Structure formats: C-alpha cells, structure tokens
Amino acid sequence: MSKIVTYEVNVMFGDCDPAGIVxxxxxxxxxxxxxxxxxVKCGLPPFRTLEKTHGIIGHPLLEINTxxxxxxxxxxxxxxxxxVQEWREKVFIQLHVVKRGxxxxxxxxxxRTFVTKHPDDPTKIKSIPIPEDVMRLCS
Amino acid sequence: MSKIVTYEVNVMFGDCDPAGIVxxxxxxxxxxxxxxxxxVKCGLPPFRTLEKTHGIIGHPLLEINTxxxxxxxxxxxxxxxxxVQEWREKVFIQLHVVKRGxxxxxxxxxxRTFVTKHPDDPTKIKSIPIPEDVMRLCS
Amino acid sequence: MSKIVTYEVNVMFGDCDPAGIVxxxxxxxxxxxxxxxxxVKCGLPPFRTLEKTHGIIGHPLLEINTxxxxxxxxxxxxxxxxxVQEWREKVFIQLHVVKRGxxxxxxxxxxRTFVTKHPDDPTKIKSIPIPEDVMRLCS
Amino acid sequence: MSKIVTYEVNVMFGDCDPAGIVxxxxxxxxxxxxxxxxxVKCGLPPFRTLEKTHGIIGHPLLEINTxxxxxxxxxxxxxxxxxVQEWREKVFIQLHVVKRGxxxxxxxxxxRTFVTKHPDDPTKIKSIPIPEDVMRLCS
Structure with a gap:
C-alpha cells in the first residue's frame, strides 16, 4: 500500500497557450x-542529501502514459x-491524478528509477535497486 | 502513408536539471x-489562419505515451x-522519434484531435472530424 | 499608495539548472x-472577463530591470x-521583491501597460490609458 | 571589441500565451x-569541461535590463x-538584440559573472575574476 499525497497547483496566465488552455x-x-x-512528504531528504547518503542523484523517467x-x-x-502503484526491483510506477475539485x-x-552517477564514467548515470528504506517511508 | 518530417533541437543549459540531463x-x-x-511543413497554415478557414483553434492532446x-x-x-501513424474519425496518432545521430x-x-470553439459556449472547446484536406496534405 | 500582495513559490527540482540553482x-x-x-487579489477579474468589460486582453511588459x-x-x-510603484498615463511600474524568509x-x-486588440487589425495589440477603476482597486 | 554571434529562434505555439504573443x-x-x-561559438568548452579546467560551473546573472x-x-x-559590451574585473555585460528581420x-x-563552487561550502557558489583566456576568445 502506498501513501497518497496531494500537490496543489494554481494555474497562471503564462501556463496557458494561445487557445487559452494549459x-x-x-x-x-x-x-x-x-x-x-x-x-519529500514521505520523509525522503532532497536529492542533494540523498547523493551523500545513497549516491542517488535523481529519479529519471523511463516511461510516461497520460x-x-x-x-x-x-x-x-x-x-x-x-x-506509488507498484514497486519492482529497479523501477517503480507512480500514479498522478490531476483534479479540479x-x-x-x-x-x-x-x-521511474533511482539513479547514481555511473562508477566508471561520472558523466553517465546508472539505475540502482530501490532502497528498502525508501520503500518503507512511502508505504 | 504519412510524410516524415524532422525537427531539429539544440539542447541548452537551461533545458537541463540539477542532474545535468534534459x-x-x-x-x-x-x-x-x-x-x-x-x-506547417505539410502545408497547413498556422492556427490563427485555420481559425478563420476551418474554425480550428488547436490540436490538443488526448493521450501521450512515451x-x-x-x-x-x-x-x-x-x-x-x-x-502520423493513424487517422481515425476524430483523432489521429502522431509518432515522434527523438534521435541523437x-x-x-x-x-x-x-x-490528438482538432478542436473549434464550442458553438454554445466559446470558453469551451469541441472536437471535430479530421478535415479531408488536412489528411491529404500530410500524406 | 499601493497594496502589497505576497505570492508564494515552492521551488521544484525542475526549476533548477545543472548548477543546482534556480x-x-x-x-x-x-x-x-x-x-x-x-x-486578482486586488479584485480585478481574469483577463478573459476583462476582455468583455474593458476589451483588455493582457498587460504585456515594456521593460524589466532586475x-x-x-x-x-x-x-x-x-x-x-x-x-505598484507608480501609475503613469498609459504605463505602470510594478515592484517585485523576492524573499526567502x-x-x-x-x-x-x-x-507594463494594459492592451486591447488593435481596432484596425485584431492580430495587433494597442496600449490604453489605465482605467480609473483598475487604479482604485489596487490602492 | 567583442565578437557578435547570432542565435536563431523559431517561435513555437507553446511559447505563446493566451494573448497569442510570446x-x-x-x-x-x-x-x-x-x-x-x-x-560556445567563441570557442569556450561547455561548463562540464570548464568545471574540470577552470572550476567554473556557470555564469549566473547579477542583473538584467530589457x-x-x-x-x-x-x-x-x-x-x-x-x-560582450564590457569586461570588468569580476563581471561582464552582455548585450542581446532580438530581431525579426x-x-x-x-x-x-x-x-554576469563566472562562478566556481565555494571552497568552504560546495553547496554555495563564488564569483571569480574573469579568466584572461576567456576574454581573449571572445574578442
């Protein structure tokens, strides 16, 4: 089971296109x-801290379906x-439902997957297995 | 059969995030x-002209899978x-392949679908059948 | 005298560049x-309403100094x-102070200036004198 | 004297707001x-290389007037x-003229100024004097 966390957005003029919509x-x-x-709301530190503790520099996208x-x-x-809809070994699937009321x-x-800098080439990135403590915090 | 048109992008510093990637x-x-x-390359006029000739104000997204x-x-x-991978009655599916060499x-x-302003409420939009001339230009 | 209105921003990962800063x-x-x-907080309706009541479609920028x-x-x-630091006949100067605590x-x-569609050419825009009621609402 | 380098932009639908302009x-x-x-056109390597050779991680903005x-x-x-309009000790002034024909x-x-990571706190940044070779390449 995953926590469900709500993020609020106020749509601004500049977010909209010439059709007047987002x-x-x-x-x-x-x-x-x-x-x-x-x-963050589940208790994970920001990536600049995660880099020091877990080597994690981000959680890039592998696939998006919207x-x-x-x-x-x-x-x-x-x-x-x-x-989080599903945790697999190295990837996880996040579900986002955008509502207006x-x-x-x-x-x-x-x-998505969590990545570290590649050990052989720091200009590249490398997927890692999802850390146990990350999963625990989000459940 | 659809035309294939290539669009070129030069990735800039500001397009990248703290992980250094796009x-x-x-x-x-x-x-x-x-x-x-x-x-545009297939010969369609810009939407501000299409609005006058076909009432079309945009071609919003219904679904994206990447x-x-x-x-x-x-x-x-x-x-x-x-x-364009497929034309249906009111929607069409565009394929984008992003390459670096x-x-x-x-x-x-x-x-996507082509939309006009809704006849009953100009603050809303309405899908229309794909115009024949649009399909012809893209093939 | 102008009202002072505070707008809150939460800086996100994607707002930052490869140097890790906004x-x-x-x-x-x-x-x-x-x-x-x-x-909006001063009580002005959104531009889509202002277009109907005053013909105003936006308040584009003439100059920015930051x-x-x-x-x-x-x-x-x-x-x-x-x-608002100053109201002139057709332009006004807004001051923005961005703070972190x-x-x-x-x-x-x-x-900035308030603009309407140009009467002779609706693809162009035209500055108008600042409406009295707009000034009053902001003071 | 500074080189003048031209950068080309094709304005896209999504660059424009509900008023139909950029x-x-x-x-x-x-x-x-x-x-x-x-x-880059003057011959400077990208920041990820400059970081290795000069410690420079970016050239953030101190002031903008447009x-x-x-x-x-x-x-x-x-x-x-x-x-580049002017080189001072630690800052330089770039001029941008945006034309349509x-x-x-x-x-x-x-x-702008060139910055390195702060020697005492790598989460902070620090201005450096403008390197001689950078100035030479741009003239």
Missing amino acids: FFPNFLKWMDASSHHFF RFFRPATYGESLQIQTS HDILCEGTET | FFPNFLKWMDASSHHFF RFFRPATYGESLQIQTS HDILCEGTET | FFPNFLKWMDASSHHFF RFFRPATYGESLQIQTS HDILCEGTET | FFPNFLKWMDASSHHFF RFFRPATYGESLQIQTS HDILCEGTET
Missing part, C-alpha cells in the same frame, strides 16, 4: 513536481494526487 | 513543437522524426 | 505570476512581495 | 541560450545578436 507539457512538469513532493480528459485555464486551482482533468503513470 | 517535460515540449512543425531510453545534455543536437533517445505517440 | 527566467515567470496574482542577489534551490519556499534573493521592476 | 520570460530564456551559444518594443508570435523566426523586438543587457 499547455500540456506543464501538466507533466507539475506531475514531476508532485513526484518530488510525494517523496490521458487528458478536460482542459484547465488560468485562475483555477488543481490538485494532483500522487501515489471533483473533476479529473488528466491521469497518468510514470515509470 | 528535464523530461522539455522532451514533450519539443514533441509538441515538432507536431506543429510537421503540419518511453525514455537515453538522457541528453546541453550542447547536443537532437532530431525529432514526426509522422543514430541513437534513439526517446520515442512516443500523441493522440 | 534557472533565472523562472524568477521572471514567477514575477509575472505574481503580477497577475496581485491584480537584480539578483542570492541563488535559490529546490525544496525552498520563496515569497514575492508585489506592489528575511533574505532578499532578487528585486525588480516591471513596466 | 510569453516574455521565453525571451529571457532565449537570451540565456544565446549567452551560452555566444561562448526593453520590449514589439511582440512576436508563433511561426516567426527571430535572430538574437549577442556580444530588420525589426528590433527587444533589447537587453545581462550582467
């Missing part, structure tokens, strides 16, 4: 922010409900 | 740019190869 | 958001204190 | 990109002409 990559930026926010049901516009408040605007999963 | 929503921003670029294989960083040149960095499909 | 155009995006937020004193990074909460991170003025 | 922080993002592009004369919209090609859309200066 430019969709902003939804994915907010999902990314909500993914980070989820781990469906968009309703547009949003500036002046609106959105709530993103984020949880009772309406679901979009819904998507992100497949 | 912040992923930027890939989706570039896919969106490549989607627009595709239609897999990320390799990170990219600033100073690199990327090529996005965009085509021969390497595929990420690959994704976008399900 | 990519500076994000400060200007937040100042823009704070400029909009200021008018000094950056301290960097910020993800996980931090910032407060932007926004006010007691520290001032950056400080800048924006010179 | 959302202004994008101009500053492009000026930042042009600032980086300038140094005037906006004309809006731009999607489908347009812009040219940013970038040069013969029209100047906006014009601004950026005051």
